[in-house]
Amino acid sequence: MGRTASQRLLALCLLGSLSAHAASPVWAIRGAHNTVYLAGSVHLLPAEDAVLPQGFDRAYADSSKLVMELDLGKLDPLEAAGWMIEHAALPAGTTLRGILGEQRYSRVSAAAAELGLAVELLDGQAPWAVGVELADLEFLHQGFDPEQGVEQQLVRRTHADGKPTAGLETLGEELGSLEALASEDQMRFLDQTVSELKRSQEELEEVLRAWRRGDAATLSRLLAREFRSFPALYRPLVTMRNRRWLPQVEQLLREDRNAFVVVGALHLVGEGGLLELLRKDGFTAQQLN
Numbered sequence: 144m145g146r147t148a149s150q151r152l153l154a155l156c157l158l159g160s161l162s163a164h165a166a167s168p169v170w171a172i173r174g175a176h177n178t179v180y181l182a183g184s185v186h187l188l189p190a191e192d193a194v195l196p197q198g199f200d201r202a203y204a205d206s207s208k209l210v211m212e213l214d215l216g217k218l219d220p221l222e223a224a225g226w227m228i229e230h231a232a233l234p235a236g237t238t239l240r241g242i243l244g245e246q247r248y249s250r251v252s253a254a255a256a257e258l259g260l261a262v263e264l265l266d267g268q269a270p271w272a273v274g275v276e277l278a279d280l281e282f283l284h285q286g287f288d289p290e291q292g293v294e295q296q297l298v299r300r301t302h303a304d305g306k307p308t309a310g311l312e313t314l315g316e317e318l319g320s321l322e323a324l325a326s327e328d329q330m331r332f333l334d335q336t337v338s339e340l341k342r343s344q345e346e347l348e349e350v351l352r353a354w355r356r357g358d359a360a361t362l363s364r365l366l367a368r369e370f371r372s373f374p375a376l377y378r379p380l381v382t383m384r385n386r387r388w389l390p391q392v393e394q395l396l397r398e399d400r401n402a403f404v405v406v407g408a409l410h411l412v413g414e415g416g417l418l419e420l421l422r423k424d425g426f427t428a429q430q431l432n
Contacts, residue, residue, distance in 0.1 A: 166198075166356065166357035166430045166431065166432050167196045167197055167198025167199070167357050167430065167431040167432060168182060168183040168196060168198065168354050168355075168357045168408065169181070169182040169183075169196070169198030169199060169201070169202050169357075169430070169431045170182070170411075170418060170428040170429060170430050170431065171202075171428070171429045171431060172396060172421060172426050172427070172428045172429075173396075173426070173427065173429075174395075174396035174397060174398070174426075175396075175397065176398070176399045177395075177396070177398055177399055177400055177401050177402070178205070178401045179392065179395045179396050179401065179402050179403075179404060180202035180205070180206060180401070180402070180403045180404065180431075181392070181404045181406075181411065181417065181418065181421075181428065182198070182199060182202060182293075182403065182404070182405045182406075183354065183362075183405075183406070183407070183408035183409075183410070183411045183412075184292070184293040184294060184405045184406060184407055184408060185292065185293055185350070185351065185354055185407075185408060186292045186293065186294065186407060187282050187287040187288065187289055187291070187292045188287065188288065188291045188292055188293065188351075189285075189286050189287055189288070189291075189351075190286055190287070190288040190291055191286070192351075193288065193291035193296070195293060195296060196354075196355055196357070197431075198357075198431035198432070199293070199297070201431060202403045202431070203297060203300060203403055205401055205403075206306075206401045206402050206403035207306070207307075207400040207401055207402065208306060208307045208308065208309060208400075208402050208403070209297055209298070209301050209306060209307070209308045209309070209402075209403050209405065210308070210309045210310070210311065210391075210395065210402055210403065210404045210405070211294050211297075211298075211308065211309075211310055211311070211404075211405050211406070212294075212310065212311055212312060212317060212405075212406050212407065213310045213311075213312065213313070213314060213317060214308050214309055214310030215294050215295065215298050215308070215310075216298050216301055216302070216307075216308030217308065217310075218314070222314075223314055226314050226315065226318070227272065227318070230272075230315075230318065230319075230322050231268045231269050231271075231272030231322075232267055232268065232269070233267055233268065233269055238266050238267065239251070239262075239265055239266045239267070239268060239269075239270070239273060240266060242270065242326070242330070243270065243330060243333075247330065247333075247334065248262075250334075250337050250338075251265070251273065251277075251333065251337055254277055254337045254340055255277065257340075258277065258280040258281060258284060258340075259280075260276075260277075260280060269322070269329060270326075270329040270330050270332065270333040271321040271322060271324055271329045271332055271333070272321075273333055274329075274332050274333040274335075274336040274337075275321070277333075277336055277337065277340065278336050278340075281340045285344055285347070293405060294405060297403075297405065311387075311388045311391055311392075311404075311406070312384070312387065312388070316384075316387075317384075320379040320380050320383070320384065321379075321380070323379065324375070324376070324379070325375070328375045328376065331373070331375075331376075332373075332376060335372075335373065346365075349361070349365075350362070350365060350408075353365075354408055357430060357431075359411075359412050362408060362409070362412045362413075363412040363413045365409075381409055381410060381415070382415045384410070385410055385415055385416065385417050385420060386415075386420070388406070388410075388417065389417065389420050389421070389424075392404060392417065392421065393421070393424065393426075396426065
């Protein structure tokens with residue numbers, strides 16, 4: 144994950160050596176006694192084009208465990224749904240219509256109707272949660288399959304191989320970044336999602352092409368555009384999370400066994416990306432072909 148400024152950040156959040164040659168969106172980082180492979184992910188992939196770039200196979204085979212943003216190998220769907228119900232709900236006596244006002248609410252209602260969803264089902268949810276739900280539905284309408292995302296494919300391999308999994312954060316930490324947005328930023332997030340739902344296919348295809356080539360220059364350009372358009376969203380969803388994850392990745396580099404770390408694509412590129420932060424701390428990343 145192009146999408147809207149908000150959608151693309153949610154779906155993608157990749158890369159490190161800022162070259163544009165054809166390669167893999169996977170980097171090898173050497174520790175004192177091991178290697179940590181750091182890969183950029185597209186959390187959803189088209190059902191008809193879901194084969195992972197070659198570097199993923201090499202990194203997975205050479206690693207003793209898989210580390211993701213969330214530990215999807217242990218995530219309980221019922222627990223996740225319960226978290227959303229609890230945290231996405233508006234306070235008693237508050238409605239989405241009342242928060243948004245009639246003009247905004249009409250736009251959201253029309254967008255939901257086009258996706259086959261009655262807006263009344265969303266009326267008790269916070270604007271950030273409505274934006275996420277509409278974006279997810281749009282992806283499904285465009286042929287993206289949640290079961291064919293990078294992490295889901297890798298988790299199925301770990302289950303078959305008996306390989307352990309781990310996570311860099313909890314569900315509450317990940318989605319809490321959206322929940323904590325100021326009210327006006329939540330409404331802006333929803334505005335952008337609704338405005339660009341039907342303009343996302345071409346940009347998504349551009350992102351997917353760049354991702355498959357390991358084209359960090361293009362992904363960095365897309366990231367810079369998103370940062371300029373909505374810095375209040377970019378900082379909590381990308382920059383602040385990168386800083387939280389950095390000590391954990393560096394701890395993996397102090398271990399004896401190899402690890403494969405997979406995070407959303409936009410977490411690796413550009414200023415404040417994980418690979419830049421690692422280089423500043425003295426680590427060298429080599430992009431896999």
